[in-house]
Amino acid sequence: xxxxxxxxxxxxxxPWPILMTAAVFSLLLGTGLSINGLWVGxxxxxxxxxxxxxxxxxxxxxxxxxxTEGLYNERVDSSFRQGMIWFIASEAFFFLAFFASLYYLRTxxxxxxxxTGYLAGTHELLYNQxxxxxxxxxxxxxxxxxxxxxxxxPALNTVILLTxxxxxxxxxxxxKTGNRTLLIRGLALTVALGLxxxxxxxxxxxxxxxxxxxxxxxxxxxxxxxxxxGFHGLxxxxxxxxxxxxxxxxxxxxxxxxxxxxxxxxxxYWHFVDVVWLGLxxxxxxx
Amino acid sequence: MSTVTIHGxxxxxxxxxxxxxxxxxxxxxxxxxIGTLYMIFALLMLFTGGxxxxxVRAELFMPGIQFLQPDLYxxxxxxxxxIMVFGAVMPAAAGMANWMIPLMIGAPDMALPxxxxxxxxxxxxxxxxxxxxxxxxxxxxxxxxxxxGWTLYxxxxxxxxxxxxxLIFTIHILGISSILxxxxxxxxxxxxxxxxxxxxxxxxxxxxxMVTAFLLILIMPALASGVTMLLFDRHFGTSFFNAAGGGDxxxxxxxxxxxxxxxxxxxxxxxxxxxxxxxxxxxxKPLFGYTSTVGAMISIGAIGMLVWAHHQYTIGMSLAAxxxxxxxxxxxxxxxxxMILNFIATMWxxxxxxxxxxxxxxxxxxxxxxxxxxxxxLAVIPGDIQYHDxxxxxxxxHYALIPGALFGLYAGVFFWLPKWTGHMYxxxxxxIFFWLTMIGFNLTFFPQHxxxxxxxxxxxxxxxxxxxxxxxxxxxxAFIFGLSQILLxxxxxxxxxxxxxxxxxxxxxxxxxxxxLPSPPPFHTFSDPPVIK
Numbered sequence: 125x126x127x128x129x130x131x132x133x134x135x136x137x138x139p140w141p142i143l144m145t146a147a148v149f150s151l152l153l154g155t156g157l158s159i160n161g162l163w164v165g166x167x168x169x170x171x172x173x174x175x176x177x178x179x180x181x182x183x184x185x186x187x188x189x190x191x192t193e194g195l196y197n198e199r200v201d202s203s204f205r206q207g208m209i210w211f212i213a214s215e216a217f218f219f220l221a222f223f224a225s226l227y228y229l230r231t232x233x234x235x236x237x238x239x240t241g242y243l244a245g246t247h248e249l250l251y252n253q254x255x256x257x258x259x260x261x262x263x264x265x266x267x268x269x270x271x272x273x274x275x276x277x278p279a280l281n282t283v284i285l286l287t288x289x290x291x292x293x294x295x296x297x298x299x300k301t302g303n304r305t306l307l308i309r310g311l312a313l314t315v316a317l318g319l320x321x322x323x324x325x326x327x328x329x330x331x332x333x334x335x336x337x338x339x340x341x342x343x344x345x346x347x348x349x350x351x352x353x354g355f356h357g358l359x360x361x362x363x364x365x366x367x368x369x370x371x372x373x374x375x376x377x378x379x380x381x382x383x384x385x386x387x388x389x390x391x392x393y394w395h396f397v398d399v400v401w402l403g404l405x406x407x408x409x410x411x
Numbered sequence: 412m413s414t415v416t417i418h419g420x421x422x423x424x425x426x427x428x429x430x431x432x433x434x435x436x437x438x439x440x441x442x443x444x445i446g447t448l449y450m451i452f453a454l455l456m457l458f459t460g461g462x463x464x465x466x467v468r469a470e471l472f473m474p475g476i477q478f479l480q481p482d483l484y485x486x487x488x489x490x491x492x493x494i495m496v497f498g499a500v501m502p503a504a505a506g507m508a509n510w511m512i513p514l515m516i517g518a519p520d521m522a523l524p525x526x527x528x529x530x531x532x533x534x535x536x537x538x539x540x541x542x543x544x545x546x547x548x549x550x551x552x553x554x555x556x557x558x559x560g561w562t563l564y565x566x567x568x569x570x571x572x573x574x575x576x577x578l579i580f581t582i583h584i585l586g587i588s589s590i591l592x593x594x595x596x597x598x599x600x601x602x603x604x605x606x607x608x609x610x611x612x613x614x615x616x617x618x619x620x621m622v623t624a625f626l627l628i629l630i631m632p633a634l635a636s637g638v639t640m641l642l643f644d645r646h647f648g649t650s651f652f653n654a655a656g657g658g659d660x661x662x663x664x665x666x667x668x669x670x671x672x673x674x675x676x677x678x679x680x681x682x683x684x685x686x687x688x689x690x691x692x693x694x695x696k697p698l699f700g701y702t703s704t705v706g707a708m709i710s711i712g713a714i715g716m717l718v719w720a721h722h723q724y725t726i727g728m729s730l731a732a733x734x735x736x737x738x739x740x741x742x743x744x745x746x747x748x749x750m751i752l753n754f755i756a757t758m759w760x761x762x763x764x765x766x767x768x769x770x771x772x773x774x775x776x777x778x779x780x781x782x783x784x785x786x787x788x789l790a791v792i793p794g795d796i797q798y799h800d801x802x803x804x805x806x807x808x809h810y811a812l813i814p815g816a817l818f819g820l821y822a823g824v825f826f827w828l829p830k831w832t833g834h835m836y837x838x839x840x841x842x843i844f845f846w847l848t849m850i851g852f853n854l855t856f857f858p859q860h861x862x863x864x865x866x867x868x869x870x871x872x873x874x875x876x877x878x879x880x881x882x883x884x885x886x887x888x889a890f891i892f893g894l895s896q897i898l899l900x901x902x903x904x905x906x907x908x909x910x911x912x913x914x915x916x917x918x919x920x921x922x923x924x925x926x927x928l929p930s931p932p933p934f935h936t937f938s939d940p941p942v943i944k
Contacts, residue, residue: 131938132519132603137430137438141525145532148587152580153540159646160573183525203522203598210594210628218632221669225640225651225662233659246654256657264655340647344657347649351640 133195140183147175184369188378188386201385208389212396215359219400222355223407226348230258233344237263261343270336272349274409277328281321282405285360288317289398292367292391299374300381307379311371314394318364325357352408359397366390429934440524441934442509445531447831449506450824452535454900456498461893463491468855468889471882474874484872485558490545492561493578496678497585498538500812503820504681505530505592508620510831512596514925514932515614517605517941522598526591533588537581544577560870562667563638565652565660569645576645579638586631593624600624605924607943611705614923615698618705619684622712623677629716630670630677637666661726668719676715678812680708682819683750686772688923689826690754693769694761695920700753707746707753714743724795733792740790744783751780766918767841771822774849775814782810785860800870803863809856821848821899828903829917833931834910840902847895854888 154168190196238256239247247254254263259271272278295310297303329350332338340350370390373379379387429435439445466487470479479487509527513520521527548556554572557563568575600621604613613621640651641663650656652663691698698704718739720728728736754776763769785807789795798804829835858881863869867878874882913930924943928936 134520134935135440135524137434137440138525138528139438141529142437142532144529145536148533148584149536149540152584153543153577156573156576156580159576199602203602206598206602207523207526207594210597211590214590214594214628214632217629218636221633221636221666225636225666228662228665229651229658233657233662236659237654237657250654260657262650262653262655262657264653265650265657340643340649343650347640347643347651347656347658351643351649351651 131197133190133197133200135186135190138183138186140179140186143175144179144183147172147179151176188373191383191385192378201383204385204389208392212392215396216400219352219355219403222348222352223403226352226407229344229348234258234260259345261345265341265343267337267342269338269342269346271345272328272332272336272338272409274405277324277331278405278409281324281328282401284317284321284324285398285401288314288321289395291317292394296387296391299379299384299387302381304374304377307374308371311367311374315364315367315371318360318367318394321360322357322364325353325360349408352404356397356400356404359400363390363394363397366393439528440520442513442521442524442527443831443932443934445521445527446506446509446511448531449502449509449534452531452538453499453503453506453820454903456494456502456538458896460491460494460499461896463487463494464889465893467491468886468893470872471874472886473883474876474879476873479872481872482556482558485560485870486545486548486556488870489557489560490541493541493581495812496561496674498541500678500816500820501589502534504620504623504678504816505534507616507685507820507823507827508592508596508681511827511925512599512617512620513603514928514936515617515923516600516603516608517924517937517943518599518603519935519937519940521595522603523595526595530588530592530595533584533591537585537588540577540581540584544574544581547574547577548572562664562671563641564667565641565644565663568641569652576642579642582638583635586635589627590631593627596620596624597628605937605940605943611702612943615687615701615704616681616684619680619687619708622708623680626673626677626680626712626715630673633666634670637663637670640666661723664723664726665720668722669716672719672722673712673715675808675811676711678816679819680711682775682816682823683708685819685823685826686754686775687750689768689772689822690757692826692918692921693766693772694758694763696757696761697922698753699756699759700749704750704753707750710746711743711750714739714746718743721790721795724792725799737790737792741787744787747783751776751783766825766838767836767845768822768826770842770845771818771825774845775818775822778810778814778818778853782807782815786811798863800868801863802859802867802869805869806856806859806863809859813852813856818848824899824903826918828906829913830925830928830930830932832907833913833929834906835913835917836902836906836910840898840905844895844898844902847891847898851888851890851892851895855885855892856888858882858885858888 150168150172154165154172157165158169159165234256236244236246237251237254239252251263261267261269291310291313295307295314298306298308298310338349339346367390370379370387373386378384430438435441435444436448439448466479467484470477470484509521512518544557547553554574555570557568557571557574557578559568559571559575563575563578600613600617640649643649644652644658650658652658652660654660687698687704718736720732721736721740724733724736754772758773765773785803789798789804789807825836825841862878862881862885865878867874915929916926917930918926924937924941925932927941
């Protein structure tokens with residue numbers, strides 16, 4: 125189209141944003157009701173998730189169609205790229221807040237519970253029998269637990285995720301050099317590795333709950349362990365779904381060596397998830 | 412002057428005809444319409460939050476409990492803050508960003524128009540969820556209302572009923588909205604500026620929003636993670652904020668204020684950006700020190716990220732920690748002072764005139780500087796230990812946020828309303844509105860400094876008899892302040908419906924691309940980017 129060289133593409137009015145809001149609103153309201161024991165919340169959550177899934181197809185479908193029709197120029201592509209980068213930056217700060225909390229709980233909070241820090245009085249008055257070391261639960265938690273070691277499933281998961289980072293780069297190279305077989309093989313392998321990671325983590329959680337008595341209720345160790353690894357696992361799951369989506373698009377032949385923003389966005393996200401895992405492996409499992 | 416010609420979207424204009432009816436407003440991908448929606452929402456929320464403030468002041472008019480039971484009183488205090496911060500000021504500033512940034516930088520629209528619409532509706536959904544959270548305690552089995560103050564500190568917030576869960580989700584959804592809007596603004600500013608407009612030629616309102624948007628992207632996730640931990644502590648047995656499980660309630664305070672302190676600059680900077688347009692326009696001189704103003708805004712944002720724990724001097728941090736936070740906080744007065752100096756130097760020997768936007772701008776410079784002074788008092792540790800949680804703090808932050816944020820937005824409304832509607836507002840009504848607002852505002856909050864210094868604690872429904880007189884004065888001021896705000900929608904509606912026609916360049920000395928466009932600008936502007944020399 126003549127305007128695609130220098131004109132910025134402006135979409136027509138779209139029903140998807142307001143419907144997406146309805147889905148997110150129902151999801152949150154439903155969760156709020158259901159955690160307070162109101163069954164109607166579960167119904168809302170299920171409906172919201174169904175609408176959400178439909179909207180992903182509808183909204184991204186629009187974008188794919190506009191892209192294949194050649195409505196986007198380089199500026200639009202660049203807007204998408206920058207948008208994705210800042211989205212990942214905000215995600216990074218979400219995880220950073222959890223890492224910072226872990227640091228705070230392990231050092232500053234530990235000090236005053238043990239009576240060595242600035243709030244030694246708390247220790248004297250309330251918990252003078254309690255001496256803190258990591259991993260710890262807390263003075264009020266009686267159930268013993270076994271902390272999660274680093275060199276079993278977690279180490280294996282590290283290898284899996286690092287390998288998946290390599291396979292997605294392999295697929296990218298295939299895409300850039302026009303080697304379709306390599307692209308599809310690389311992506312399929314990455315999806316498989318992502319799913320394998322999630323399955324391994326589910327197995328690890330089951331071990332923790334059934335044999336190690338390590339649960340969300342095991343004081344701060346359990347809280348930070350499950351919160352950090354859980355949110356990361358959620359991101360791996362989302363990343364795997366995104367990878368599966370671009371695998372589907374690759375099979376349909378949507379990407380060209382020049383035009384494949386979606387692929388790169390997912391690859392960036394996947395690398396981000398990878399880096400977060402390395403942080404987790406060091407600070408949650410090893411240290 | 413207006414050499415920029417505006418073309419319609421001629422290439423495929425059948426699909427870009429101006430949408431009409433409900434589709435235009437609900438499904439919009441137009442930055443002007445979305446900006447208008449943001450501002451209407453903000454105005455509604457301003458009056459909702461204002462009504463709560465009126466209830467609070469009515470209760471405090473006399474000692475004793477008259478209208479509100481303690482829990483409900485604290486709920487009104489909490490929701491007044493949340494609604495004003497998240498519902499009124501941020502959306503109004505975002506609305507102005509939506510309207511003005513593309514016009515100022517010569518872009519056809521925001522870079523990601525559908526995302527823009529999503530940001531607005533997420534905000535509206537957040538408002539709805541917040542109202543659910545207020546209503547739930549009145550229903551049978553709804554539990555206690557949120558009575559924690561907007562800071563939501565545990566352990567109290569762990570004990571509140573279901574309305575706290577809805578509030579937590581409100582914060583999540585508002586966070587999504589803010590982050591998406593910020594991403595959009597950053598991308599628009601980086602990627603869709605007209606050819607020739609380098610970053611250092613960008614209008615200062617755009618710079619103010621650039622810093623604001625970066626702050627939001629960095630701080631909103633911290634609040635989201637904090638309230639998520641709160642949710643898990645409430646329902647899933649975790650111990651993040653529970654000492655019995657090895658956690659620490661103070662951790663939440665750190666997470667909250669890591670968000671909460673930069674949030675002050677999120678509220679402040681867009682308004683300062685507006686003032687930096689108004690002062691040169693009505694002084695008929697270019698802004699003094701454009702580069703240093705940009706630098707000051709960036710420094711305020713950067714240092715502002717590192718000083719959060721000055722809200723927590725009394726929790727018993729180590730001496731080294733409180734000293735660091737004190738020094739960092741006082742350092743911020745340097746870039747703030749520089750910004751104020753630049754505004755004053757702009758006015759120096761200018762051919763000044765005093766239309767309503769300029770009156771507000773001058774009031775902001777005076778009153779916000781005053782808030783800066785009390786801010787330095789509060790930043791000093793031994794002083795703060797005395798003033799902490801007293802009405803002095805209430806007076807300080809209302810002096811900071813009402814002039815620093817709200818009046819800046821008012822100034823922006825009067826400054827740009829002729830551009831938005833094509834009509835001049837009623838200058839006489841505008842001036843009456845300004846003076847009533849000033850009298851009401853100062854009468855409300857100035858006496859609260861004395862109340863605080865005399866030891867009246869905040870967030871308590873009843874008070875000692877010795878505080879009666881100043882509280883009565885403050886409440887009378889609040890009623891004047893509150894009632895005078897009714898003039899604002901009256902002026903706006905009057906301007907929309909008619910009035911003297913506004914030209915392209917509404918103000919004699921206004922500079923910038925937005926003033927080369929007709930008033931009101933057509934539905935699509937700058938489809939062909941203008942070239943900046």
